[in-house]
Amino acid sequence: MAAFDIETLVVGGGIAGLACAVHLKGHGRTVRLVERNDQLGGVIRTLDEGGYRIETGPNSLFLRPEDPLLEYLHQTGLDQEAVLAGKAGKRRFILKDGKSVPLPGSILEGITTPVLSFMGKMRVLREAFIPPYEPNPPDDPEIETVAHFVERRFGPEFLEWMIDPFVKGVYASTPETLSIEDTFPRLTAMEDRYGSVLRGALAMQFGPKPPRSPLTRSIFSFKGGMGRLPEGLSELLGTDAGTNAEVVGITQTPTGFRTALLFDEETYYLHSRHVVLAGNAIQSSELLQEICPEAVGPMTEIPYAPIAVISLGFSRKNVEHPLDGFGLLVPSREKRKILGILFSSSLFPDRAPEGQVLLTVFAGGMSNPKLAFAFDEDLIEIIGREVETILGTKGKPDFLRIQRWEGAIPQYTPGHRSRIERMTQALPNGLYLAGSYLSGVSVSQSFTSGIETARRILASPPEG
Numbered sequence: 240m241a242a243f244d245i246e247t248l249v250v251g252g253g254i255a256g257l258a259c260a261v262h263l264k265g266h267g268r269t270v271r272l273v274e275r276n277d278q279l280g281g282v283i284r285t286l287d288e289g290g291y292r293i294e295t296g297p298n299s300l301f302l303r304p305e306d307p308l309l310e311y312l313h314q315t316g317l318d319q320e321a322v323l324a325g326k327a328g329k330r331r332f333i334l335k336d337g338k339s340v341p342l343p344g345s346i347l348e349g350i351t352t353p354v355l356s357f358m359g360k361m362r363v364l365r366e367a368f369i370p371p372y373e374p375n376p377p378d379d380p381e382i383e384t385v386a387h388f389v390e391r392r393f394g395p396e397f398l399e400w401m402i403d404p405f406v407k408g409v410y411a412s413t414p415e416t417l418s419i420e421d422t423f424p425r426l427t428a429m430e431d432r433y434g435s436v437l438r439g440a441l442a443m444q445f446g447p448k449p450p451r452s453p454l455t456r457s458i459f460s461f462k463g464g465m466g467r468l469p470e471g472l473s474e475l476l477g478t479d480a481g482t483n484a485e486v487v488g489i490t491q492t493p494t495g496f497r498t499a500l501l502f503d504e505e506t507y508y509l510h511s512r513h514v515v516l517a518g519n520a521i522q523s524s525e526l527l528q529e530i531c532p533e534a535v536g537p538m539t540e541i542p543y544a545p546i547a548v549i550s551l552g553f554s555r556k557n558v559e560h561p562l563d564g565f566g567l568l569v570p571s572r573e574k575r576k577i578l579g580i581l582f583s584s585s586l587f588p589d590r591a592p593e594g595q596v597l598l599t600v601f602a603g604g605m606s607n608p609k610l611a612f613a614f615d616e617d618l619i620e621i622i623g624r625e626v627e628t629i630l631g632t633k634g635k636p637d638f639l640r641i642q643r644w645e646g647a648i649p650q651y652t653p654g655h656r657s658r659i660e661r662m663t664q665a666l667p668n669g670l671y672l673a674g675s676y677l678s679g680v681s682v683s684q685s686f687t688s689g690i691e692t693a694r695r696i697l698a699s700p701p702e703g
């Protein structure tokens with residue numbers, strides 16, 4: 240008789256936990272996934288309210304040909320529900336001197352763009368001739384920040400007007416806080432291999448490319464919104480996935496682990512050979528206090544940026560900006576209170592009722608964490624003023640919804656890699672981690688983290 244109820248218990252039904260569980264099940268292993276919320280998907284959530292289809296977490300997906308998620312989209316049939324962002328998806332704006340200016344989307348636009356001065360553009364081109372970084376001993380290359388790397392290679396203007404707003408929009412952070420090696424490993428790899436990012440990009444442009452499908456050419460979502468992704472994956476799990484069940488303790492046994500599970504105010508115990516902790520680093524560290532205290536230190540050292548996501552519906556005629564793009568990024572230099580705005584109803588169809596538009600505003604982040612937790616009325620007033628000034632909105636929105644995420648985006652700060660090494664080396668055999676704090680924060684990278692964990696489990700021989 241087996242010494243455990245199931246082979247692997249996955250704690251957390253975000254995209255990383257789901258990926259791990261479906262991959263194990265697909266390879267014939269017994270697995271159970273438990274999620275403490277009443278639905279699967281973690282921060283991925285789509286709501287249909289007041290005629291609007293809103294995303295309270297991620298809005299879109301971007302895939303590379305090598306990403307394992309691609310195969311699962313085919314397997315679940317979700318590829319048939321994909322909606323590619325139209326032309327609008329390629330056009331982004333930044334705020335410069337209070338005005339919305341399109342970011343260059345081609346070489347020609349790069350030459351003519353008013354975002355950078357003539358000298359700023361020349362400095363970008365000079366990148367091809369800047370020698371690679373040679374840190375003076377005893378400096379550790381791991382400590383180089385995104386800001387230091389970009390300024391060193393492309394100059395201060397490029398950092399200020401292109402990279403700073405991008406880092407704010409994607410990581411809710413600042414380039415001064417993040418580690419270049421961990422946040423943009425492709426850039427440091429190009430510098431290492433080609434001596435320059437521009438030369439590396441050029442070589443890759445003309446080098447052999449993996450075959451591309453429509454889903455790797457454009458950002459996309461699904462007809463029913465991003466929430467279709469966890470729904471589709473959970474269909475592969477059936478009753479092997481459960482919600483409203485919180486893991487509250489883990490102890491080691493001679494054959495694996497005994498996990499305490501709180502469900503319907505009762506505590507249940509499950510025996511498994513492997514446990515995968517797929518919560519965020521803060522949540523998972525709480526479960527390691529007893530069983531592996533050495534991993535707790537490096538896990539709690541990972542900062543998380545809090546975010547408030549404010550969905551606003553307006554009548555089209557009450558917004559001056561044409562909203563003909565993906566959205567608007569806000570450089571720190573502009574000293575605004577928000578991180579950025581997505582023009583959600585321009586990006587994907589059926590996001591707002593006829594004649595209305597949907598905007599998604601992000602606030603908080605590492606530069607202004609308190610704003611994410613401001614009282615609703617204060618937040619609404621501040622955001623209302625910001626969109627009025629920036630986009631020319633008139634009057635109050637017809638629709639409004641606020642979502643707050645306390646641990647929204649993990650920050651890959653200098654030393655991140657050694658933190659990950661320290662925590663994973665401390666784990667006892669059979670205990671694994673998965674999630675957005677390990678190998679990239681995007682939905683697709685978090686999915687890959689779950690797949691990689693499943694592959695490590697598959698590499699261990701089955702029971703018996």
Ligand SMILES: Cc1cc2nc3c(=O)[nH]c(=O)nc-3n(C[C@H](O)[C@H](O)[C@H](O)COP(=O)(O)OP(=O)(O)OC[C@H]3O[C@@H](n4cnc5c(N)ncnc54)[C@H](O)[C@@H]3O)c2cc1C
Pocket residue numbers: 250251252253254255256273274275276280281282283295296297298299300301484485486487517518519522523526546548644647648673674675676680681682683685
């Ligand atoms: C506002 C926002 C916008 C974003 N936009 C994008 C975007 O447009 N594109 C993109 O690619 N990425 C985006 N991201 C990033 C991406 O969505 C996340 O990094 C990724 O979805 C995280 O997945 P995860 O599985 O690691 O963690 P989570 O989604 O946090 O899931 C962890 C799950 O574990 C559960 N859990 C934790 N502890 C326990 C326990 N003890 N018992 C049971 N369950 C437990 C939690 O309840 C949670 O459901 C965005 C993120 C946010 C917050």
